[in-house]
Amino acid sequence: MSKVVCLTGYKSFELGIFKQDDKAVYYIKQALKKELIDLLDNGLEWVLISGQLGVELWGAEVVFELQEDYPNLKLAILTPFINQEEKWNEQNKEYYEMIVSQADFVESISKEPYKNPQQFRNRNQLFLQKSQSLLILYDEEKEGSPQYFFQEAKKIKESNPYFEIRTISFDDLQWVVEEEQWKS
Template sequence: MKVLYLTGYKPFELGIFKNDHPGVKYIQSAIKQRIALFAEEGLEWVIINGQLGAELWGAEMVLELKEEYSQLQLAVLTPYLNQEESWKEHNREYYESVLAQADFVDSISKKPYEGPAQLRTKSMFMLQKSDGMLIVYDEEKDGSPKYVYKDAKRLSESGEYHVFQITFDDLQQVIEDQSHDDWN
């Protein structure tokens, strides 16, 4: 796998409203572990849309991993121009700091938001441009990732596309592992 699409829940879907929430470090740890494994196997690009939540938290982990895996690169392909326009200032600053460190930044639609069709186009584009997906998503907890997850699962039935999930059970395991490490 050369190109991995990273996506997942938005922060509010997890009840997280600040990046210093304790849950963020566990989500980041789970993402980092998985991406490191893929990087060991030759992963070259992680692509995201730059959404708040799993995507930007994961992007931070990709940026950290670049120090160890020189072939690893981060691309931010926003669904449309100025997606951060209505975000709070601290979220915009966080987003812009990640974009400033990315290896490639572009917008799929060269227009500002016009409607949900741009989001559908974004999902199809990301699936077509990647070999697999790492998604922070659990079928037990509804949320915005369910649509792209369903499309990716359908695509994976051909055997040509791979879907890797980070579920709540996976996150619980990370919490237990880190608590055990902290205890020792």
């Protein structure tokens, strides 16, 4: 059975991050890398994202980095609708295109541009059907866009005890920061 993890979390602006070289991005990537390596050691083959700015695209960068040591690891980007990056600024569009160009599979779930929130619900449902686990940067103390995905995943977990939810909280990130500072 092909092991697929759905990776998601906060959008960059929800975390107050507006630059790719923000030190926080480094620590988030380290936390994602740690979890992905653990999943790889347990048979992970595909990482599935929808291509949102923030945790998802940073996760894609981590996948590209890990592919050097794990050449069988693949990245799929399934956007909720076509042209999701249409209203983004030029810098974000270029960054997105760079990620998309390296992905192993790219497709839009809805073949139409954004119409309504149902397109996001459809994405959540499809992602949860196609994956065996969820890796999410989410802290229940700070609501934000990931809360809807997290709630759907918890429902799946109730009916499927084999579905795994791996949460990276702000406390977990703090541990990563301290661990990294300890190393240097």
